[in-house]
Amino acid sequence: MNHQFMLRAITTTILSFATPILYASFAPHAAVSNDGKVVYAPNVARGVGGGVNGEPPKLAKGETLDSQAEYPAFVMTSTEMQDLKHNFKPATSGRLMPSSVLGAIDSRYRIYPSASGHPERAIGQITSSQNGKNYICTGWLISPNTVITAGHCVHTGGSNGVWSTNVKFFPGRDATNNPYGSCTAKSLHSVQGWTKNNDTNYDYGAIKLNCTIGNSTGTFGFFWQSASLVGLPIQVSGYPGDKPAGTQWSTSGDIDVSDAKKIQYKHDSFGGQSGGPVFQTDRVGSFCTGVCASAIHTNGGTSVNKATRIDQSVYNNMIYWKNLP
Amino acid sequence: MKLPPAIFILPLILLGEFSNGRGVNEPVSVNPETGSSLYSSSSLIGIEGRVLNKQGSPIEGASIYLACASTSCPPIPELGVLTNKNGEFFWPIEPGKFSISVYQHGRASKKYIISVQSTHPTPLEIVLDE
Numbered sequence: 001m002n003h004q005f006m007l008r009a010i011t012t013t014i015l016s017f018a019t020p021i022l023y024a025s026f027a028p029h030a031a032v033s034n035d036g037k038v039v040y041a042p043n044v045a046r047g048v049g050g051g052v053n054g055e056p057p058k059l060a061k062g063e064t065l066d067s068q069a070e071y072p073a074f075v076m077t078s079t080e081m082q083d084l085k086h087n088f089k090p091a092t093s094g095r096l097m098p099s100s101v102l103g104a105i106d107s108r109y110r111i112y113p114s115a116s117g118h119p120e121r122a123i124g125q126i127t128s129s130q131n132g133k134n135y136i137c138t139g140w141l142i143s144p145n146t147v148i149t150a151g152h153c154v155h156t157g158g159s160n161g162v163w164s165t166n167v168k169f170f171p172g173r174d175a176t177n178n179p180y181g182s183c184t185a186k187s188l189h190s191v192q193g194w195t196k197n198n199d200t201n202y203d204y205g206a207i208k209l210n211c212t213i214g215n216s217t218g219t220f221g222f223f224w225q226s227a228s229l230v231g232l233p234i235q236v237s238g239y240p241g242d243k244p245a246g247t248q249w250s251t252s253g254d255i256d257v258s259d260a261k262k263i264q265y266k267h268d269s270f271g272g273q274s275g276g277p278v279f280q281t282d283r284v285g286s287f288c289t290g291v292c293a294s295a296i297h298t299n300g301g302t303s304v305n306k307a308t309r310i311d312q313s314v315y316n317n318m319i320y321w322k323n324l325p
Numbered sequence: 326m327k328l329p330p331a332i333f334i335l336p337l338i339l340l341g342e343f344s345n346g347r348g349v350n351e352p353v354s355v356n357p358e359t360g361s362s363l364y365s366s367s368s369l370i371g372i373e374g375r376v377l378n379k380q381g382s383p384i385e386g387a388s389i390y391l392a393c394a395s396t397s398c399p400p401i402p403e404l405g406v407l408t409n410k411n412g413e414f415f416w417p418i419e420p421g422k423f424s425i426s427v428y429q430h431g432r433a434s435k436k437y438i439i440s441v442q443s444t445h446p447t448p449l450e451i452v453l454d455e
Contacts, residue, residue, distance in 0.1 A: 133407075133413060135404055150403075157417070241390065242390065242431065271390055271403050272388070272404070272405025274403040274405070299403055300403045301401070
């Protein structure tokens with residue numbers, strides 16, 4: 001009798017403590033990886049991480065509660081340095097301006113990453129399999145071994161979903177030319193909002209590579225700000241499936257709609273561009289100068305295309321993934 | 326005082342095994358190269374298709390493009406869906422009405438209209454003219 005009473009008392013006590021834990025087991029931005037690990041609130045210290053040429057990010061005055069940035073890292077080859085000395089601008093070379101497709105204006109222009117340099121060579125094509133079927137996506141380096149992409153490029157989404165397999169990343173791919181080779185995936189990462197709920201508001205993820213190719217290609221900076229992004233001039237780049245295989249294309253324009261978790265823009269894009277960076281090449285501001293991304297391309301539409309906005313939670317997870325070994 | 330074994334087992338049940346029959350923090354080893362994964366998939370919704378040429382041979386490496394074909398569609402991920410060596414592809418998409426076309430060597434096939442079912446993968450076989 002004493003045992004029964006004690007069991008009931010302990011059960012009641014445990015339930016009262018456990019119930020909030022059970023409810024808390026789902027958090028849309030909780031970082032998950034394909035080894036099953038879940039991290040609910042990555043401990044990301046402000047101002048920690050690699051900045052320009054490895055220096056700590058410079059936090060601007062006022063950058064405390066409503067904005068934050070991680071700086072890009074530029075890598076220049078001796079040839080590019082030589083080119084710069086001769087006033088050559090590698091970032092704009094090798095581009096063909098708009099072409100017309102099937103009578104409609106296609107605003108995409110082809111990028112030749114080898115000629116363009118940074119940041120185009122820090123963007124790469126992702127090939128993968130899901131349930132034995134083949135897929136292509138786009139990703140971009142934020143550290144020597146960290147690629148950011150869409151959640152659906154690493155996991156099919158939802159509680160019945162599967163993680164991608166045979167994942168390879170080809171930075172700066174240009175048709176059959178792979179100037180930096182390819183890297184396989186060491187681990188895959190996304191968040192519960194995508195892997196459990198298939199919610200497009202949480203459609204973002206990362207790939208940790210088995211190489212440190214970002215040391216050769218350079219990396220992207222990225223930032224979040226609570227202020228609207230409407231009117232921000234951006235570039236959207238990726239590897240679309242309707243163009244010659246393995247070629248990189250880009251568009252330029254402004255952000256039209258800036259919601260809390262998604263942004264919208266009228267840039268032409270196509271299947272295969274998911275995961276591509278939405279970025280500025282020459283951002284000038286109080287924080288994150290140069291090549292800075294503000295969103296991750298995810299969806300096509302009939303009138304607008306969409307990207308997952310880098311908000312503070314997305315930013316924190318990106319830092320968390322960046323700092324993983 | 327000696328407590329019954331159930332007292333020690335109960336907290337483990339409560340704290341560890343309520344999410345899909347698996348503890349949320351339970352590590353599961355997965356190799357991205359070989360394929361096993363955290364979540365099993367037995368009922369994916371989308372278009373399960375195959376692309377063939379006129380001779381009935383599978384076409385590998387074709388790109389399958391999906392667009393909305395009604396007034397309202399679920400979000401379409403801008404995933405690049407390719408056919409494998411057997412000409413097979415799977416387009417993971419929520420139920421709705423879509424137009425689908427095949428891109429090969431930079432050229433598009435004619436469009437096919439398809440309604441994706443909510444209960445099972447929707448089959449589709451496409452035979453290209455060329």
